[in-house]
Amino acid sequence: MQRITIAKGDGIGPEIMDATLKIINAAGAQLEYDEIEVGEKIYLSGNSSGIAKESWDTIIKNKVFLKAPITTPQGGGYKSLNVTTRKFLGLYSNVRPCVSLHPFVETKHPKMDIVIIRENEEDLYAGIEHQQTDEVIQCLKLVSRPGCEKIVRYAFEFAKQYGRKKVTCFTKDNIMKQTDGLFHQVFDEIATEYPEIENEHWIIDIGAAKMSDTPEVFDVIVTLNLYGDVLSDIAAQIAGSVGLAGSANIGEECAMFEAIHGSAPRRAGQNLANPSGLLQGAVMMLNHLGQNSVATKVHNAWLKTLEDGIHTYDIYTEGKSSKKVGTQEFADAIIANLGKEPVTLKPVNYQSGQEITLPKYEKRTPAKKELLGHDIFVHWNGTDANELAQKMDTIGTSNVKLSMITNRGIKVWPEGFSQTFCTDHWRCRFKTENGKTINKEELIILLQQCLQNGIDTIKTENLYQFDGKMAFSLGQGQ
Ligand code: NAD
Numbered sequence: 001m002q003r004i005t006i007a008k009g010d011g012i013g014p015e016i017m018d019a020t021l022k023i024i025n026a027a028g029a030q031l032e033y034d035e036i037e038v039g040e041k042i043y044l045s046g047n048s049s050g051i052a053k054e055s056w057d058t059i060i061k062n063k064v065f066l067k068a069p070i071t072t073p074q075g076g077g078y079k080s081l082n083v084t085t086r087k088f089l090g091l092y093s094n095v096r097p098c099v100s101l102h103p104f105v106e107t108k109h110p111k112m113d114i115v116i117i118r119e120n121e122e123d124l125y126a127g128i129e130h131q132q133t134d135e136v137i138q139c140l141k142l143v144s145r146p147g148c149e150k151i152v153r154y155a156f157e158f159a160k161q162y163g164r165k166k167v168t169c170f171t172k173d174n175i176m177k178q179t180d181g182l183f184h185q186v187f188d189e190i191a192t193e194y195p196e197i198e199n200e201h202w203i204i205d206i207g208a209a210k211m212s213d214t215p216e217v218f219d220v221i222v223t224l225n226l227y228g229d230v231l232s233d234i235a236a237q238i239a240g241s242v243g244l245a246g247s248a249n250i251g252e253e254c255a256m257f258e259a260i261h262g263s264a265p266r267r268a269g270q271n272l273a274n275p276s277g278l279l280q281g282a283v284m285m286l287n288h289l290g291q292n293s294v295a296t297k298v299h300n301a302w303l304k305t306l307e308d309g310i311h312t313y314d315i316y317t318e319g320k321s322s323k324k325v326g327t328q329e330f331a332d333a334i335i336a337n338l339g340k341e342p343v344t345l346k347p348v349n350y351q352s353g354q355e356i357t358l359p360k361y362e363k364r365t366p367a368k369k370e371l372l373g374h375d376i377f378v379h380w381n382g383t384d385a386n387e388l389a390q391k392m393d394t395i396g397t398s399n400v401k402l403s404m405i406t407n408r409g410i411k412v413w414p415e416g417f418s419q420t421f422c423t424d425h426w427r428c429r430f431k432t433e434n435g436k437t438i439n440k441e442e443l444i445i446l447l448q449q450c451l452q453n454g455i456d457t458i459k460t461e462n463l464y465q466f467d468g469k470m471a472f473s474l475g476q477g478q
Contacts, residue, residue: 002289003032004064007055010040011263012273012327013068019275019331020066020282026335027297029286034058039070039263043078050081059089065256066285068278069263083127085256086120091249092147093154094118094228095284096260098215098235098245101345104306105240106317111216112239117158118228119151119183120249125225132458133379136408136425143179143224146361148186154250155222156194157356166198167191170207170223170231178473183224212238236260236277241314243273246280248288250356255288257281271326274312276302279334292350298334299350303342305333367466373400373431374443374463375472379456381424385412392428395449399438400430404475411475429475431463 006021008014024031036055043050050070059065065085072080085091095117102110128140155167169187171180184201191199202210204227211218212234223231236245242261249256259277267273279302286295306315309322310333316324325333341347376395380388385405392402405413406429407422430446432438443460450457464471 001030001032002064002291003034003062004066004285004289005036005055005059005062006033006066007036007038007068007070009038009068009263010071011069011265011268013039013070013263015269015271015327016259016273016275016278017066017068019327020278022331023275023279023301023334023338024282024286024294024298027294027301027338029294030291034062038067038081040073043073048077049079049084051084056088059085060254063254064285064289065254066278066282067256067258069259069261071263071265079127082258083125086249087125089251089254089256090121091251091254091256092119092121092150093248093250094120094232095158095248095250096228096232096236096245097280098232098239100239101244101303101306104309104320104345105244105311105315106320107238107240109215109238112235114211114215114218114235114239115158115162115164115220116228116232116235117151117155117220117222118232119147119223119225121225122147123179123225130459132377133424135423141176141179143182145182145186145364148183149190149361150358152183152187152190152222153358154356155220156190156197157358159197159220160194161356164197164219166200166219167194168207168218168221169199169201170204170221170227171201172204172227174203178471180224187222208234211235215239232260241274242277243312243314244276244280246277246282246284248281248284250288252358255285257285257288271328272313273327274314275327275331276312287350288355290352290355292352295350296348297338299348300341301334301337301339303345303347304337304340305330307342307345308333308337368468370437370465370468371439371442372435372437372463372465372470373403373429374446375461376428376430376446376450376457377459377461378426378428378450379424379458380426383422385416385422385426388426388428389413391453391455394453395428395446395455396430397442397445399432399436400442400446401433402428403431404429404478406475409476411477416477425458427475429463435465437465 008017038051097115100112126142131137171184173180173184236242245260247260258281283295283299311321406427
């Protein structure tokens with residue numbers, strides 16, 4: 001027996017969890033359950049994290065967590081528990097298979113069989129946001145080398161383990177040259193270690209368009225957190241329904257399994273919801289726990305039930321489906337099919353030893369990091385960048401001088417365009433000339449000068465080079 005933690009969540013959560021547990025128990029899952037309460041009720045009781053301290057203890061003790069979707073209340077102050085769990089427990093990899101069930105579930109993409117592997121801990125989901133001026137709020141996009149290495153290596157290991165032929169990387173590194181650029185660079189580095197697996201890179205916008213149009217050309221897709229979130233909902237929906245796809249969140253020690261969809265509050269309490277997403281999550285969990293024959297039995301019975309045309313409302317099609325059923329009846333039909341295999345759809349056969357363990361991340365020798373200047377961000381209500389440049393004229397030292405002003409990243413001084421729309425959020429770049437390096441004292445002098453001259457500084461960023469390589473972006477138009 002293995003002890004796991006479960007949470008029934010909100011909205012349709014309790015119904016789909018009950019259905020899922022009924023099916024896996026009937027299939028002979030060797031599991032004992034500790035149930036914890038998370039989500040809306042906990043949030044609204046004044047706990048902004050949506051989970052009590054004792055519940056963390058249970059999750060960490062059991063290491064494996066099967067979680068139904070939860071509702072994050074709208075409005076400020078509530079942090080998404082899903083994101084918190086993934087990050088607290090180091091669940092760096094989010095695996096989302098999206099497979100067509102043609103001809104039994106309506107789809108325009110009969111040959112689609114994609115696994116989206118989404119980075120799960122960083123990117124814009126770092127959740128670091130600040131309002132800095134009346135008009136501008138920022139969200140920090142953080143991308144790390146260990147984060148990229150872990151997820152990219154996981155994607156290639158996954159492809160190897162499950163006999164997949166190709167890994168495609170999606171980024172937007174034509175625009176975000178530093179952050180997405182690092183992801184792409186790490187992808188290229190790690191791909192060389194897997195010569196037997198084809199690899200390719202697509203810019204996310206055209207890649208997403210291609211995936212929505214001809215998903216059958218993709219196999220395993222690896223991408224950053226936000227892109228993966230959006231892409232996997234699209235992939236699940238075009239494969240048949242968001243209600244069909246499950247998700248495994250894998251870390252070095254712990255793992256969490258769930259459906260990819262949310263709590264669908266409008267469908268709650270009506271015995272309508274499709275439990276397949278959470279059931280698929282549970283199948284991945286059983287495989288992860290080494291209970292492969294149970295995972296195989298449940299998955300094949302589920303395929304057989306879909307083949308029989310027994311469908312919940314979201315996948316029911318007149319003429320194609322034989323019977324429209326509710327959550328409970330769908331679960332009972334799967335239970336009745338336990339031990340059977342699909343006839344037309346390909347049966348699955350989970351093998352043992354499919355758990356993926358990565359080598360520990362090894363820190364590299366730190367690079368030589370040198371300072372070349374500072375970006376000082378300023379809150380200023382004027383509209384003419386030349387006027388701001390004049391105001392900043394008194395700021396500077398013999399080492400660093402104002403070299404550029406941008407507004408929302410576009411260069412507005414020197415030689416800006418009068419057509420460029422400007423907000424009240426300005427970046428003033430102070431740089432040394434000819435690559436001369438400085439120390440941080442310069443920044444203190446600049447900030448003191450700003451203070452004395454009534455300039456409202458809102459934040460600063462250091463301009464570094466690492467091993468002589470410039471490590472900051474130019475201004476657009478520079
Ligand atoms: P949602 O995924 O909950 O539902 C969108 C629509 O998809 C539903 O109205 C329904 O028509 C359909 N749908 C989703 N799951 C279905 C199922 N199992 N069976 C049949 N139809 C299904 O998205 P939303 O409405 O944007 O979000 C609702 C709440 O869920 C929000 O509070 C959101 O924060 C939360 N959420 C939670 C998770 C999670 O717990 N992992 C993930 C996403 C959203």
